[in-house]
Amino acid sequence: MQKNIAYRTWHRSVVELWPRHEWLWPIFMTGIALLISGGCHLTMGVITGDDWSGPTSFRKPALFGISTGLTCISMSWVWGKLRIWSLDPVVVWLTSLALALEVTLITIQFWRGVPSHFNHATYRDAFIEVAMLVLIIIASLGISWLVFRSLLPGAFLTIEETHDPSRIPSTSMKSAIRAGLLLLWISLLLGFIISSIGWAEIQAGRNPELVPHAGVLKFPHGACLHAIQTLPLAVFVWQFLKCGHVLLRTNLLASAHFTFLNYACWQTFSGLARFEPAMGGMILLGLTSLCLLSALCPSRWIDAVLPTKRLSERGS
Numbered sequence: 001m002q003k004n005i006a007y008r009t010w011h012r013s014v015v016e017l018w019p020r021h022e023w024l025w026p027i028f029m030t031g032i033a034l035l036i037s038g039g040c041h042l043t044m045g046v047i048t049g050d051d052w053s054g055p056t057s058f059r060k061p062a063l064f065g066i067s068t069g070l071t072c073i074s075m076s077w078v079w080g081k082l083r084i085w086s087l088d089p090v091v092v093w094l095t096s097l098a099l100a101l102e103v104t105l106i107t108i109q110f111w112r113g114v115p116s117h118f119n120h121a122t123y124r125d126a127f128i129e130v131a132m133l134v135l136i137i138i139a140s141l142g143i144s145w146l147v148f149r150s151l152l153p154g155a156f157l158t159i160e161e162t163h164d165p166s167r168i169p170s171t172s173m174k175s176a177i178r179a180g181l182l183l184l185w186i187s188l189l190l191g192f193i194i195s196s197i198g199w200a201e202i203q204a205g206r207n208p209e210l211v212p213h214a215g216v217l218k219f220p221h222g223a224c225l226h227a228i229q230t231l232p233l234a235v236f237v238w239q240f241l242k243c244g245h246v247l248l249r250t251n252l253l254a255s256a257h258f259t260f261l262n263y264a265c266w267q268t269f270s271g272l273a274r275f276e277p278a279m280g281g282m283i284l285l286g287l288t289s290l291c292l293l294s295a296l297c298p299s300r301w302i303d304a305v306l307p308t309k310r311l312s313e314r315g316s
Helices: 002-015 022-048 059-079 088-112 123-151 171-203 218-223 227-240 246-269 279-296 299-305
Strands: none
Touching (some): 022 059, 059 171, 088 123, 123 171, 171 218, 171 246, 227 246, 246 279
């Protein structure tokens, strides 16, 4: 019986990922296509024993394909839980097209054997670089629209508006979605900042991927880029396991993400390597660990600390 319940819950969660509106299919299918592309490049890189650290390695098309694909699928899932606005279909189409073309250009540059970023060696490379910048700006505007929509009061569907209870997110899931989207938006903003710094480093004759002397520029951009997946997934697991205090756990895990993002920024802009010991970084990393461990601790420990009635899955 328990296995049947677990299977039905898993099956319902998988089916829930499928778009509920026709206008969501472009971004969902874009995500699937990019995942397949990234997975193929990852497989080829492993088989050939490619050097993953180089700017022309399989890492670029694999990483951007998988990362962008997951983001597209997550956005289609989030949009399916929001009230529809008339501008939503247009934003979805533009965002899907921009992200698909951007990753395609990155993949083309890989197969040409040249870097996809910080590359103005030829007129063709310069054109592709500028085109990717325009495309990511368009995609960022689309993501900003989704973030803005999700943060508005009454943004999510209610039971009175739909006969499908699976589309109604719990309070914990709403918190996870909003925090995840906000972290995604901040990560995109950091992407533009580090790109500008990278070009400044090139003009100074230095490595565009490092802030002197060892700060890794891409570290802050990628630190919490996928919180829109990790936070809702954690809520799903906690609710599936019927853990108590799901909303509190969600907020603690979101705090861990934000603190780790601060840690990544501190290390990078202080010119330190990702995990190079430093007082400020160690404090932020300690706070991250504290929030993470608090989110994962047993419910009875939380009950012992908080003199409140344990939250049920439905109440959270």
